[in-house]
Amino acid sequence: MPQRHPAPRPGRAPARPASAPKDPTDMLRGILELNRADADPLTGQPRFTGTTPRQAHGRVFGGQVLAQALAAASRTISADRAVHSIHGYFIRPGDALQPITFTVETLRDGRSFSVRRVLATQNEKAILALTCSFQEPAEAALDHQVAMPEGVPAPEELPSTADVLGRINHPIAQEWAWARPFDIRHVTPAIYVDPAPEAENRNMVWMKTFTPLADDPALHVAALTYASDYTLLEPVLRQHGVAWIQPGMSVASLDHAMWFHRPARADEWLLYVQHSPSAQGARGLGTGSVFTRDGTLVATVAQEGMIRMPEGAAARRARLQGAAQRFALRTVLRRSWRR
Incomplete structure (x- = not known):
């Protein structure tokens, strides 16, 4: 038998604290608005900086640095090419009190695909390495998918x-x-x-x-x-x-x-x-x-x-x-x- 949530107990829903943000999604909008930084002085590769909202445990949430790295790569790609895959390695914990620098390397711009590699760093030390690939729209010659579970x-x-x-x-x-x-x-x-x-x-x-x-x-x-x-x-x-x-x-x-x-x-x-x-x-x-x-x-x-x-x-x-x-x-x- 599948687990079920307990029936609601009598009482009111928890009240939102006065210190809580009125719209938590604004935080997401803010972290994905990267700032363009000076190009890498040695390679000329484009660089961007991103910030981290206050974190109770002091470490950068992994999903945040992934999303920011992808956003940085997307800033170097034509709008008609959409990302189709990303592969990333977390190298060190990120410090939520420090800005993050994202350096984007162009690995390939082909007829249909573009590939970028992004290195996220703090204090010149790598915290994430992400490779992502983008594709121009293509006709769907083959198309299938697994089914979503039923009864959810x-x-x-x-x-x-x-x-x-x-x-x-x-x-x-x-x-x-x-x-x-x-x-x-x-x-x-x-x-x-x-x-x-x-x-x-x-x-x-x-x-x-x-x-x-x-x-x-x-x-x-x-x-x-x-x-x-x-x-x-x-x-x-x-x-x-x-x-x-x-x-x-x-x-x-x-x-x-x-x-x-x-x-x-x-x-x-x-x-x-x-x-x-x-x-x-x-x-x-x-x-x-x-x-x-x-x-x-x-x-x-x-x-x-x-x-x-x-x-x-x-x-x-x-x-x-x-x-x-x-x-x-x-x-x-x-x-x-x-x-």
Whole structure:
């Protein structure tokens, strides 16, 4: 039987804090508006700079630097060539307090395809290397796609991240609840606090920006790239009964690839269907398919992440600490619903 969200408890929805942005999607618009910088003094390659909004944990969100790198590459491409794939490696954690420089190298401009390589740096050290390929429009000689899963609840029937985390007075919970530019709704109960009740290597979320974006296809592709990094490792955690608040766990994205099949708007609901085919050697692999609401497959995603768990005595302490954390959080949530 599929997991279901618990029935709503009596009480009001969590109130938006006064400090929360009125439109979180404005943050996304801001980070994708890159500034042109001086060309590289040695190679003459074009460079752009981007900023990072305030982050509770101090590190740059991986989806952000991916989206900015793609936006930088798109600034060097003719508007009639759309991106069809990206392949990136995360090299170092990014510092949210420092600007990021994106240097774009032209690898090829052919009759139908253009290829760019983007190096994202902070303080002259690489944090991301991204290769992306663009294609002129072509006739569809062959066309097929996998089907979207059937019987998936509509996003309007599911709780938002604010519904799940908005009452937890912790900076990361508050940031995820109120400051992320995308509305994320889990089809089965989210594993922010509690692990999945049943082991399964599958995860599904609906997602879209909170407010409409401009009618620019490159903007929507960059926005989708940003959102694709939110939950892609959750199938690994679900399979092993692990929640995001697991004490002692260390998670980091290692690489990220996307193939863009058909156009879509990131400000309309998209279903992100994710699986994990394997986890081993402190690494877990997540794959995903993105569908429009009418069932059109628009993108395929793959990411490998480092997932390190505590061992030995540290693991035993982590289990006790995790149980205490979950009990405390459930107590807070129950009290907040009674008010």
